[in-house]
Amino acid sequence: MFQKTLKVMKTLKNHMILFDAECPMCRVYTHAFVKTGMLDHNGRSSYQEETHAGTCPVYDRQRAVNEIALINLESGEVTYGVKSLFKIIANTWPVFAPLFAFKPFIWLMSKVYAFISYNRRVIIPAAETGFEYQPTFKLHYRLLYLLFTWFCTGFILTAYAHLLVGVVPLGNPYREYLICGGQVLFQGAAICSFDRRNLWTYLGNMMTISFAGSLLLLIGLGMSHLFQLSPVVYTLYFMAVAGLMFLEHIRRTKLLGLGWVLTVTWVTYRIVLLLLILNLN
Template sequence: MKTLGNYTILYDAECPMCKIYTKAFVKTGMLDAAGRAPYQELSPDACPLVNRQRAADEIALVNRQTGEVTYGVKSLFKVLGNSWPVVKGLFNFTPFVWLMSKVYAFISYNRRVIIPANTENYIYQPTFKLRYRIAYLLFTWFITAAILTNYATLLQGMVPIGSAYREYLICGGQILFQGIFISLLFNKKRWEYLGNMMTISFGGSLLLLPVVLLSTAIGMHPVFYTLYFLLVAGLMFLEHIRRSKIMGIGWWLTITWAIYRAAVLGAILYI
């Protein structure tokens, strides 16, 4: 694999995802040993051409010889295209670059709610962009509800199946319900909390997905699927507690989160 020498990628040291994939670039030889550095440790006089705020939003790749800087998906394409010349043409195809830049922005501007940072001490933090957070909420809502709709059929005999739109209404209702309480209690953290909450729901649905895909082959009793669902719900509850501590919002949102889910379950079973 060809190494892109004399380049350093400036990653977010407070972002677990960023640390993982930039470390992989160096470990696999895509970048040399000096090919990654956290932008938080960049001295004020180093890399004068780097826009510090933009580097916090879009990962920066610096040419150590010329000082030239690229940002975001173009930085990643330069690293990947150098190692895999066969796809370099695709990385220069304008419509593809535009599409991937939107995908990159979608992930980058939501990275702190996908995997939250334990500390946020650096002066430059990722810019909050409401349109990307709303897009993330809608995306996770749709995917989560779609998986749950399919999983609900496995619970037949234990839980009423309901209409095709039930899970979409439940997931959407959760956003509205919790949105009211976070707005009343910690309004400044509203969008941060809702993003984290939907990551938990999305993660839980992904844990259910393999069972949905394999259900025809394994053919287990509905009791098994119910118990597995409860296990996933328990893990989600613990993750909600963990993320609430990171956000510093205490227990109230975890309590209302549990109340909403208990109320929905009661409505499904008895109404």
């Protein structure tokens, strides 16, 4: 049934989407557009390549780095960002066309798109190729990302803390938010001591790790609604997640060329806080 659905999808012909080859997310979803027939088999190219230069030599290259560009190969018309995605989706599913033309919805989704796009290199990092054009850094979107991940992580950890009672004392409702926020400040101070230039890049990566770890804890929270398990089991699972976060922290700091100092301070902060929690309650 799924294969039949793919075959009847309407293809947006004579268009090429320019994606970021250094962005794993971009590679995946643009490949999906081609794989499902929403675009021609040659309907995608990375903007790092020069093979598309003749198709539309006047497109805004820096804007295409920030907002994915969709080029009409016949007219040379270029759309950017969420409008490019809307054009592809509406061509396949015309039922969404009125929604995609609704200005308040366009405005809202453009902000969501920008939030993801300007933070994509800290959500899923990859080794840079040294290409001339790189995503523009916008501080307000990075701060918003830090606040979003901080709140979500604190919220999930607060819920998970109830499963650890008997092994780890339950604190006040704000404890996990304070711990998570404190680590941002602590690690921010640590990186400023030797590489202030990478401050916001590192903090974005660090909070992605925390957020990803908290999402893994949702599995434990889900299990708690199905089974009555010992707090020791949930504690062991928490430690396993922390171990994965530790490995991911090492991987990301290596990609950023930041060495081992930040991993040491990251672990030290957590160990000191754990000892304080165990001994002061």
